[in-house]
Amino acid sequence: MALITDYSQPSFYHFSRxxxxxxNCVAEHIEFHELVVDKLADLCCGCGVIGLxxxxxxxxxxxxxxxxxxxxxxxxxxxxxxHRNIEQVKRGINGLEYQVHFENILQFNTVxxxxxxxxxxxxxKNGHGRSSENEKKRTCREYSGDELKSYIVHAANLLSQNGVLFFVCREDEQVKELLRGISKIYYIEKVEEAEGFSIFLLLRSQLH
Structure with missing residues (x-):
């Protein structure tokens, strides 16, 4: 099927690069390593663009x-x-179950x-740099306290024994320290670096 280019998005926030x-990184990794994925989750999904x-x-x-x-x-x-974006994709990919959960990911543990x-x-980080006046946009972009660490650790705990987590974040000093701490529990590897953000892979099964 042709890739969707007209994703439905709210006016207060549009997904970015x-x-x-x-x-792209995850799709390439799945196919290169021939991963068998039975169950997939897109956390902090917004309009669902990454998973879709x-x-x-x-x-x-x-x-x-x-x-x-x-x-x-x-x-x-x-x-x-x-839901509109899911319906578009389901027209071409309908052999799996699509489930939507509206809740804080830290409370998501039913699956x-x-x-x-x-x-x-x-x-x-909230309070560091320019902050939007729009509260909904701030929710998309900013975290407070130890929230980012909690998101990553909670996501890791939702993995199967051989599961893989891919996540995006900046590499400022606070985040580097945070990732060093998490790497004492889980294996973390930077798999891609771009201007303004990096992509990391976390494995639950490899403890270093």
Whole structure:
């Protein structure tokens, strides 16, 4: 099927290059390593672009192994946009179950044992740099206190034993220190670097 180019999005926030780069990176990793993915989650999913882009970029054989995809988003303002985008993709990819959850990802634990999780969390520290006057936009972009660490650790705990987490974040000194701490529990590797953000892979099964 042709890739969707007209994703429905709210006026207060449009996805940016980091989401597309993450989807590209994950799709390439799945196919290169011939990963078998039964259950997939897109956390902090917004309008669902990352998870939906991944589905559209996989070949038919790889796609056929996926039975479920779960989208988790805290802001209900994305509800109509997310469902509209899912319906567009379902016209061409309808052999799996699409589930949507509107809740804080830290409270999301009804489904576990994901083979693959993707996450583009808020990765700008609240109070550091320019902040938007729009509260909904701030929710998309900014985190407070230890929230970013909590997001990553919680996502890791939702993985199956051999599951893989891909996430995006900046590499300022605070984040580097945060990742050093998490790497004492989980294996973390930077797999791609771009201007303004990096993409990381986390494995639950490899403790270093």
């Amino acid at each position: 980091d989401s597309i780069e993450l989807a 882009e991944i589905l559209q970029k996989l070949d038919e054989e790889t796609l056929s192994s996926i039975k479920e995809i779960h989208f988790v988003e805290v802001q209900d303002d994305y509800n109509s946009h997310l 576990k044992d994901f083979d693959l999780i993707v996450m583009n969390p808020p990765y700008f």
